[in-house]
Amino acid sequence: MSGERADTLAPPGSGRDAGRALLEVRDLRVRFSRGGRRVHAVNGLSYRLNAGEILAIIGESGSGKSVSARTLMGLLPPSAQVSGSARFEGTELLGMPEREMRGWRGAEIAMVFQDPARSLNPTMRIGAQITEAIRAHSDMSRKQAAARAVELLKLVHLPAAERRFYEYPHQLSGGMRQRVVIAIALAGEPRLLIADEATTALDVTTQAQIMELLLELQQRLGMAIILISHDLGLAASYAKNVVVMYAGRAVEYASAEELFAHVRMPYTQALLGAIPLLEREPHALLPVIPGQPPDPAALPAGCPFRPRCAAATDACLEPPPFEEHEPGHWWACWHPAKDPAEDPARDPGEPGGAHARPVKDGVQG
């Protein structure tokens, strides 16, 4: 039903200046059946990622961003039903037999997870956990793999790498553990690294260090990175392109600069408004998006953001198509925000929009 539409629709990112596509996701849908309830986690997600680029996928928890990433690696529970297409250099990843998929995991696509305290095996030495990843995709001897593991630990700037090789995860700090998780991800020299909220569990200083590390590795090793986050500010600082997800679908796609300069989708606008800014008055209420993200088991008809959107009208009962309205800028909205340049009522200095702003901030007045 939705298949024929996806075929005629080139995914975002395949514009004029599109380079060699590393990953092309088209109309990805993931559904879970839980206790008789159907949970629609991803509802037709499309994007394209070029080799060596950083793409950010932004959304609230439950927006389907992590599920969509795990789908690429075939790491979903057996109850998941997946449709659509995800081609990695032309090879279809979805529906690939488990045995074949194993050859791609770690070797072509690797993943870094949210909580480094939980993503390492507490009973295994750091070294053993890295060499296991190395030896999964090479025929190195134990000794060679150990030497390579120490190299990797140095590559992620883990202090005293030789000593850490013999330590256990609980002997390391959170930031150091995340470096180890990144070293494991690099073990198979992947061309795509998925960082799934990789800095969320870390304190702010460590967050910045880990992001800098990812950026450095991306430039040194020429890897592409999918940066999954709820933090639009983070995405803007590091990603080339940004996909904003809501209720399992893409609602806006643009380059990071374009998105910040000309935000269109009211949801993105509201997200931008919710970023704390130093310029704001002290003790001013931080704008929040009213309401709750929709229950993925009972999505509203039409635009999923309609119940929370200040600009919503009856037109929004019809689902807005996700289309390229301006070159390189895609959105799904019947009432996109106007360009700040064309809209003198808005304060051009601040990225946030009227929809997310409580009256107290007084921008409307």
Place this chain on the structure above:
Amino acid sequence: MTVALDRRYRSVPARLFGSPAFRMVGKRLLMAIPIMLGVSVLTFWVLNLIPGNAAQQLLGAEATPEQIRALEAQMGLNEPAVSRYFDWLGGAVTGDLGRSFVSGQDVAGQLGERLTVSAELTGLALIASVALAVPVALLAARRPDGLFDRVSMFVSVSGLSVASYVLALVLVLVFAVRFAVLPAIGYVPFAEDPVENLRGMVLPATAIAVPLFCFYTRFLRGDLVDQLQGQDYIVTAQAKGIGPWQVLLRHAFRNSSFGLITVVGLNLSTLIGSTVIIESIFAIPGLGQLMLQAINTRDVLVVQACVIVFAVVTVLANLITDLLYAVLDPRIRYGSG
């Protein structure tokens, strides 16, 4: 620089003696002393409360009060309980557990003999149950709700709902009476005839092992599935591209083994209880049988010694459990933080 790395792996004994675990052993053994004292006082007191004593039991119902009093005096049973207890305690600390009222044999010697028999029986049952439960649980956890999982679940639930003495009688009926392939009763010392000894152990050990096997299988399978479905480090391992068995064995099983060890350690003390029944059914001259006979004849010193041995085994089982944690779990071995 990286070549010399391998030498830093320390051997297991080196880890043990240099670690907090070694200090823990000392502390635990010291703590065992008040436990032993408490257990012995309690046993002595309870046996004292039960009407009738060894003299009455030996002489039978026909005996005259004079005869009983005479024998009581000869056995020292006419002395107050407190002084008898301290007499016993004084001997016990020097390793002299007294002589049996009934057989006149040295209690310590008798105990040693019986203990080897019981240890063989429970040891065989424990090893067999764990050795079978681990592969079955791993196969079941490999595909939760798969055919093997369902079959093993059915078997283990059935096995758990059968009491071990019922199972023992069924085993005797099938293998000793109907097919006559294994002896129903009796015990041949291992040194005399190892083959006969093991043949005699098969049925009683099976009767003890089956419920244990079922319990361990269910427990380990459940824990493995929890690890596989709920733990992030499993996803990390899968994302490396390693095979499902490697994920199961190196990652999930290693973490699940702590739970299994706890359960086995706790089971060990209840295991002693089940040997009492099984040894009686199969006429195996073990500790359980000895204690049962001694209680019937009010052979206080023998009961006392048996109870102390059971207490020691329980303390040691808990100690070994904790030590195994220390060997397996680096968070305990090196202290947290």
